[in-house]
Amino acid sequence: MKFENNTYISGDGVYYEGVIRDVKRSKISLQPVYEAFTNSLEAIRIKETQNKNFKGNIDVKIYSTQNTDQSFTFSKLQISDNGVGFDDKEFKRFNTYKDFTKGFKNLGSGRIQFTHYFDKTKIKSKYQDNGSFREREFFVSKNKNYLKENSITFHKSDIEIDAKSSGTILTFEGLLDQTRNIYHTLNDVILKDALLKRYIQYFCLNKESLPEITIEHFVFNDREGKSTISKSDIPKIDKSDNVKIHYSKIADDAKGIIETENxxxxxxxxxxxxxxxxxxxxxxxxxxxxxxxxxxxNLNYLSKDEVIDNSHFLFLISSDYLDDKDTNERGELDIPNNDIFSNDPNIFNEEVIILELLEMSINGSIYNLYPQIKKIQEKHQLDIKNLKEMFLLPEDSEIEISINDSDKKILEKFYTSEARKKAELDSNLKCSIERLNLLDTTSDDYSNTLDEEIERIVRVIPQQNKAELTHYVARRKLVLELFSLILNRKLSVQNDGSRNNDEALLHNLIFQQNTKTTDKSDLWIINEDFIYFHGISESKLSDITFKGENIIREDLSKEEKEFITAIGENRLHKRPDILLFPQEGKCIIIEFKNPDVSVSDHLNQIGNYATLLRNFSIPGMKLTTFYGYLIGEKIEPNDVRAYDADFKNAYNFDYLFRPSKTIAGMFNNEGKDGSLYTEVIKYSTLLERAKNRNNIFIKKLTKDNIEPPL
Incomplete structure (x- = not known):
């Protein structure tokens, strides 16, 4: 069949404006380049079958202009090959949409991508015809002049020439979308890298007969760079395996999918x-x-970022089945998954390969190919186990965890799953309560119906409470882990050479300095009740307020003021670590000491604070009863008792206590003494106590069931 010169080529039964609309522009910006490069590879392979001594070559030339800011603007891209060329047979195939006759299983949609990205694609091709050579020139475009002729191809000429070999030069001109910055930044190095990654399978399989591939970058027609793709650039296949994947079909009862023998x-x-x-x-x-x-x-057993022997792994899957399943838009595979069946059991009636089975079988083979992957998977499972233990996550959760999921993503999945369960529990509880409103006390089955609803409610409430309590206890568990790290000087900040700040770290862990929110603190480490009291952390006595009122009197007498500054400092500028006010007339004073400091040297500190509060606080406070907690780590019981024999050993609980010490009432409070109860206790003792309390909750939570309340 001969094609007339200067004519538009239209296909029988093809409406090109519709085709352009139906075949979407590829999301891969370099897709038209890949399509043209593939055509060159195929043209060379055809010629190789005709001449065993033939050596193919492909030349890619990128043309750019340079801007004043040294950036580039894309002009055109040219791909040349010495393949078989566009004889009448190949040109007819090129212009036949959805042509299936070509041995390489092309679908004739590659040229549609040419039109999506470039205003015009020029093709000049030499081919052999009955012993002589001819040259065909044609253009591809979707501009209005073409589409009004129901065509995307204009055949300019086909003439006899004097030549010695065949070949094709394809040129892309007029980039349609100027935002496609990849073309403006494209050079020989970038395109070489892209081609190596895209065609690695082809290059590896044809390593010994690879065409000579040259890529050049020109700026204002001056060559800026040159790269080649040669045998030395092609990696070798590290390992290979064949996997048998069975077809699937809908079961005879239409209730599921079963594998077949094929x-x-x-x-x-x-x-x-x-x-x-x-x-x-x-x-x-x-x-x-x-x-x-x-x-x-999905690659299920190896995360995307995992490095083995300073290398990453690329697993490429090939099959005649995949070649046959390629759709009109090259690279768009049509492989169904189980979700499609769930949505419509009648979606397919023939045997098909199911994606889930394909994915599972391939990953199983990969898992067995590399022992290192098995070790990585074992570590991944251990990390998940540790995460579950750390946050008390349920073992029976049905969420799917990917090897690529970060700790944050895993926790999000667990908490989302728990939120759904909680919503369902709340909904069930609401329904039960609503049904209670409909009960008829005069009906015969009233008693049985009421018992059923009560049983439902009794089952739901413990499950709700368990979820809430689990998060509460898990948080406390993490706080105690941090407490232990600080106490054992395992934090990075404790080993960076800066000054010792262990006391501040412990103080802030238990109750953030310069704050008042006891309910958001971790004072429970010392005593569970402390988080419910009003209080303040690390503040001058003179600045402390309680219920909006300053606790230090403003009407101080001359004698009182002289006492406050008697030793050359303002006693009211002292900063107790923590003050708590559980109720009228009572105050809790907590002092932290650096773990390296001997606590015995500071036994009077809490008493001094109590004295100032007893004598200079406002009458409304009526502070007469004080409880002191002196906390450190360097504590020798006999040393403490040598300083103050009123301290006693609490042998079973590893701390010392002084039942009472008189706090002098002076000035306006003369004769109205107060009393101070004091404990001297180690950080490590507090940690052990808190762990024991928390572990009681953990043991109950990790049981299979929580018994319903009586």
Whole structure:
């Protein structure tokens, strides 16, 4: 069949304006370049079958202009090859949409991508015809002049020429979307990298007969750079395996999917590549020896960022089945999954390969290919186990955890799942309460119906409480872990060479300095009740307020003021670590000492604070009863008693206490003494006590069931 010169080529029964609309622009910006490069590879392979001594070559030239800011603007891209050329047979195939006759299983949609990205694609091709050579020139575009002729191809000429070999020059001109910055930044190095990654399967399988591939970058027609793709650039296949994947079909009862005896063979080729070249581990399907970018398949046993022997792994899957399943938009595979069946059991009546089975079988093979992956998976499972133990996460959760999930993502999945369960519990509880309103006390089954509703409510409430309590206890568990790290000087900040700040770290852990929110503190470490009292952390006595009123009197007498400054300092500028006010007339004073400091040297400190509060607080406070807690780690019981024999050993609980010490009432309070109860206790003792209390809750929570309340 001969094509007339200067004519638009329209296909029988093809409405090109509709085709342009139906075949979407690829999300891969370099797709038209890949399509043209693939055509060149195929043209060379055809010629190789005709001449065994033939050596193919492909030349890619990128043309740019340079801007005043040294950036580039794309002008055109040219791909040349010495393949078979566009004879009448190949040109007819090129212009036949959805042509299936070509041995490489192309669908004729590649040229649609040319039109989506470039205003005009120029093709000049030399081919052999009955012993002589001819040259065909044609253009591809979707501009209005073409579409009004129901065409995307204009055949300019086909003339006889004097030549010695065939070949094709394809030129992309007029970038349609100027925001496609990849073209403006494209050079020989970037395109070489992209081609290596895209065609790694093809290059590896044809390593010994690879065409000579040259890529050049020109700026204002001056060559800026040149790269080649040669045998030395192609990695070798590290390992390979074949996997048998059975077809599936809908069961006879239409209630599920079953495997059949028929199967396809899928080949896994793995490449161990330097992490600088391959940025992350990946699993990709391939079609016609090209990597398919727009189809996701999960790599289940190796996270994307995991590095083994300074390398990342690329697993490429090939099969005749995948080549056959490629759709009109090259790289868009049509492989169903179980979700499709769930939504519509009648979606397919023929045997098909199911994605989930394909993914599971391939990952199983990969898992067995590399012992290192098995070790990584074991570590991953251990990390999840530790995370569950740390946050008291339920073991029976049905959430799916990916090897790529971060700790944050895993926790989000667990908490989202728990939130759904809680919502369901609340809904069930609400329904039960609403049904109570409908009960008829005069009906015969009233008693039985009431008992049923009560039983439902009794089952729901403990489950709700368990979820809330689990988060509460898990948080406390983490706080105690941090407490232990500080006490054992395991934090980075404690070992960076700066001054010792252990006391501040412990203080802030228990009750943040310069704050008043006891309910958000961790004072429960000392005593569970303390989080319910009003209080303040690290503040001058003179600045402390209680219920909006300053607790230090303003009407101080001359004698009182002289006492306050008698030793050259303002006693009211002292800063107790923590003051708590449980009720009228009572005050709790807590003092922290650095773990390296001897607590015995500070036994009078709390008494001094109590004396100031007793004598200078406002009458409304009526502070007469004080409780003191002196907390440190360097405590020798006999040393404490040597300083003050009123302290007693609490042998069973590893602390010392002084039942009472008189706090002098002076000045206006003369004769109205107060009393101070004091404990001297180690941080490690507080930690052990708090752990024991928390572990009681953990043991109850980790039981299979919580008994319903009586």
């Amino acid at each position: 199967f396809e063979i899928f080949t896994i080729n793995s490449y161990k590549l330097d992490k600088s070249f391959l940025k992350h581990n990946d699993l990709k399907l391939t079609s016609k020896h090209e990597v398919i970018e727009n189809f996701e398949i």
